[in-house]
Amino acid sequence: MTALAWLVPAALALGGLALAAFLWSLGNAQYDDLDGAGWRALDDVPPPADQPETPS
């Protein structure tokens, strides 16, 4: 039973990690265009290098 002392925190930490990853991906607009993302994965054309990031 002493194993529980670290197993339970480990389980919670892993779960928490997944939650953090989910929240990050949500905040990072990963779910905004599910259809387009599927097609972009198949696109062989490399993104143009001279295209600058969104100015902020």
Place this chain on the structure above:
Amino acid sequence: MAHALTADGEVVIAAPVPLKPHFVTTTLAVETMHCGNCLRTVETALAAVPGVQSARVNLSARRVAILSESATTSPEKFVAALASRGFKASILAPQVLAPVVDRGADLLRRLGVAGFAAANIMLLSVSVWSGHGGDMTASQQSVFHWLSALIALPAVAYAGQPFFASARQALSAGRLNMDVPISLGVTLATAMSLFQTLRGSEQVYFDAAVTLLFFLLLGRVLDQNVRVRAASAAENLLGRRTVTATRISPDGSWGSIAIIDITPGMKLQIAAGEQIPVDGCLLAATASLDDSIVTGESAPRFAVAGDVVHAGTIALSGPFHIEAAAAAADSLISEIARLMQTAEQARGRYVRLADRAAQVYAPAVHILGALTFVGWMLAGAGWESALTAAIAVLIITCPCALALAVPVVQVVATARLFRDGIVLKESDALERLAEVDTVVLDKTGTLTLGRPELCAAAEISDAIVSRAAGLALGSRHPYALAVVREAERRRIMPLPLADVRECAGAGLEATHDGRTLRLGSSAFCRVQHETDVGVSLWFVDGDTAPMVLHVSDVLRSDAAAVVATLSRDGYAVELLSGDAGPSVASAAHAAGIRRWSAQQRPEQKIERIHALAGAGHKVLMVGDGLNDAPALAAGHAAVSPSSAADISQMAADAVFQGERLKPVITCLRVAKAARRRALENFAIAIGYNALFVPLAMAGRVTPLIAAIAMSVSSIAVTLNALRLARMTTDVAP
């Protein structure tokens, strides 16, 4: 009912948001993007426009966001760049987009937190349950319970917000909605579990409370998705109206002017294929106009100087000038918009199925809980065990499956319709479509394709089609386009002709091998004795006898089959058209519709629909013209083809693509099946209550039973809804 010639560049409303002094983001709606290829074409076409920093397509929303220098670019340039690649784009006012999307992301975040909490608490709970008979000591159990509490309390406080807020709102307005029993159930379950944890008891419901929230949020997220999809479809349409026109100033200079700024007396230039923005009178000597969108009349109108031209009419010849006779707000198109608004009010009163269920369910649940408490008190149990039993009843009846019952069905049904090219614009459209018992069809553009085609074309030889098409290439007149389409269908090259002259209102002429070729009216082709009464086009080659080419607005290929299937499915079918009697009669006969009326003005169409509604019928209006828009708004439900006038598409609940009428049947069948599934889901949810509520009232529900009951009913409801996805909707031959 647009002709192909009006397909491009229909738009323009500009409201770019300044991002930095010299950078702006413009959002365009591009409804015709379907795949990765379209995505790349659109992005590269826009990136090639000078001044564009980046263009990013959102394929799910059918939109593209363009970041560009404000000084050197304009939204109109982007629309034109896309039009040259064959994409119809429209500019969206950006401020409307944000709130809906934010709400969806917010719900997803709460769903994520609830999911994390539910999984971890379940892990702890299962250990406790399986440890009951074994070697788990009371202190270990207590530690697990405290851990659960530690996860559950913040999770419930955060993830439960949407329900608590909505319940508070309902209560302060003196109403009961589904969120009241939900909030009560979740809060009481959490509070009681905390109390039991403090006392060191075995009965802890943290898992039930959080799992409940998880499933409930799932329902909310699905419901939100349907709404967002519907709302964005509607917005994409809204952006598509013509909002600028070309004005010719008294000094002769040209300029672009917003339609709302047009005042009577202004001189406007109308290009061929453009929609006339306001009522006015014709300044040019002659013009050929397509009135069908306004009146439903399918034959093109030939106007001479001084004639009145209505807003919404499409110019077939051009460019020509008109003088505005009314401001935009006083034009026919606005009159129709006003008729629509009044007609639409009735539909706003519709109460959704889930809300109707809540009105019965919420009080019933609270009465059951109260009865349990009173019953146990009367039976002599202490107030504490009486309260425990009452809370157990509220937890069990927490309408988890009920809250999922409708949203899951809607999501599956919407996706099913989307697969067939049908876009739902209203989130309650499915429920209203399911109640329909009468289908009212418009003729031009709905029952028919809305564009003239050569009929009995088999009698005409390929050589003649080739020559006629060579002439026809020089015009955008719908009859000329019909000849070109016939050539395409036969895979014949139109004869290359040097200089084709168009004589406005008469026909086309060219010289070939020293002979004069003519395509046009009977007078233009010098027909001696006209034998045909119907609409026809003549072709003459040199001195040979003129040939007649019959032109008519043909029925959609499956119109008759669809009408037959509708009648067999028990719907009354009616035809209401603004077109002239004989052509309506022949279309009705060909499609097998027995009840029809011709020359119906918009008010008369509304009257007819109100009369049907007054007789207890629920009417589905299917139409496309501007003159149908008020009738579409007046119907219990409305469907229009994607070629319809924008204002009609806005009034419709669903818009379908393609040249077939079958989507009308698909809509009705899927809607009916969806309602059946939703009702079945209610039955499942209520059946599960009937099973477990007596147990709860008897005070015999353990946390394990609550958890199993909750999950099983939610999963059963979801699986039942998924059956819709496999549904087929074949039309009888």
